[in-house]
Amino acid sequence: MWRSVLSVEHTVIEKIELETVKGEDVLVASVRPHWSRRGRCGRCGRRAAGYDTGGGPRRWRGMDAGTTRVYLQAPAPRVRCAEHGVTVAAVPWARHGSRFTTAFEDTCAWLACHTALSTLTVLLRVTWRSVAAIVTRVVAERAASVDRLAGLRRIGIDEISYRRGYRYLLCVVDHDTGRLVWAAKGRNADTLRRFFDLLGVQRAAGLTHVSADGAEWIHQVVAERAPQAVLCLDSFHVVAGGVRWCV
Numbered sequence: 001m002w003r004s005v006l007s008v009e010h011t012v013i014e015k016i017e018l019e020t021v022k023g024e025d026v027l028v029a030s031v032r033p034h035w036s037r038r039g040r041c042g043r044c045g046r047r048a049a050g051y052d053t054g055g056g057p058r059r060w061r062g063m064d065a066g067t068t069r070v071y072l073q074a075p076a077p078r079v080r081c082a083e084h085g086v087t088v089a090a091v092p093w094a095r096h097g098s099r100f101t102t103a104f105e106d107t108c109a110w111l112a113c114h115t116a117l118s119t120l121t122v123l124l125r126v127t128w129r130s131v132a133a134i135v136t137r138v139v140a141e142r143a144a145s146v147d148r149l150a151g152l153r154r155i156g157i158d159e160i161s162y163r164r165g166y167r168y169l170l171c172v173v174d175h176d177t178g179r180l181v182w183a184a185k186g187r188n189a190d191t192l193r194r195f196f197d198l199l200g201v202q203r204a205a206g207l208t209h210v211s212a213d214g215a216e217w218i219h220q221v222v223a224e225r226a227p228q229a230v231l232c233l234d235s236f237h238v239v240a241g242g243v244r245w246c247v
């Protein structure tokens with residue numbers, strides 16, 4: 001039952017206690033990884049030899065039980081990974097280097113996408129600094145597991161200026177999902193060729209439509225790398241009646 005309440009897997013729960021911290025009752029669950037998850041590198045998850053007991057027990061903030069704060073507490077031994085050297089062993093309830101459980105971080109990242117930061121920090125009782133670190137970890141994990149360039153069909157290429165127009169970012173968006181899939185500093189043919197190098201010949205052949213502003217160098221690179229794709233002036237510039245809008 002507690003595994004379900006705490007939203008953890010592959011975790012042994014030894015005891016649950018109510019403790020008073022700074023005048024507030026908190027729930028502390030003493031846990032340890034299931035034997036199949038013990039002795040693994042915190043960075044790659046591969047089995048690694050034990051090194052030492054680390055710096056004593058650690059606590060991870062979990063999802064609140066009602067309005068009561070919840071912490072998971074466990075020893076944090078270190079292991080020696082063949083590739084990553086000495087590192088804190090992986091735990092099944094949290095991401096490496098985090099003081100929050102994975103369930104807490106996933107909830108926090110979802111809220112960061114769907115609500116105001118001020119609402120989120122009050123609701124979850126976290127600082128905006130913690131939110132920033134959590135979102136960074138969750139995005140890094142997703143980015144490693146998702147190939148954002150897979151299955152692209154209709155894309156938009158746009159130049160965005162910053163530093164008052166002295167610097168430019170070249171951005172590629174997926175019109176089907178509305179997501180930014182690639183960005184790099186610069187605004188010339190070579191910058192755009194780097195995108196197509198990463199995309200590869202096969203995936204470039206899957207493109208059906210490319211929208212862009214009227215820049216000649218964009219048209220030239222698209223004609224060179226994805227000749228089958230229909231080039232469209234993006235709606236933004238068409239609506240402007242041919243007048244170049246700065247984003």
Ligand SMILES: [Zn+2]
Pocket residue numbers: 041042043044045046081082083084085
């Ligand atoms: Zn490792």
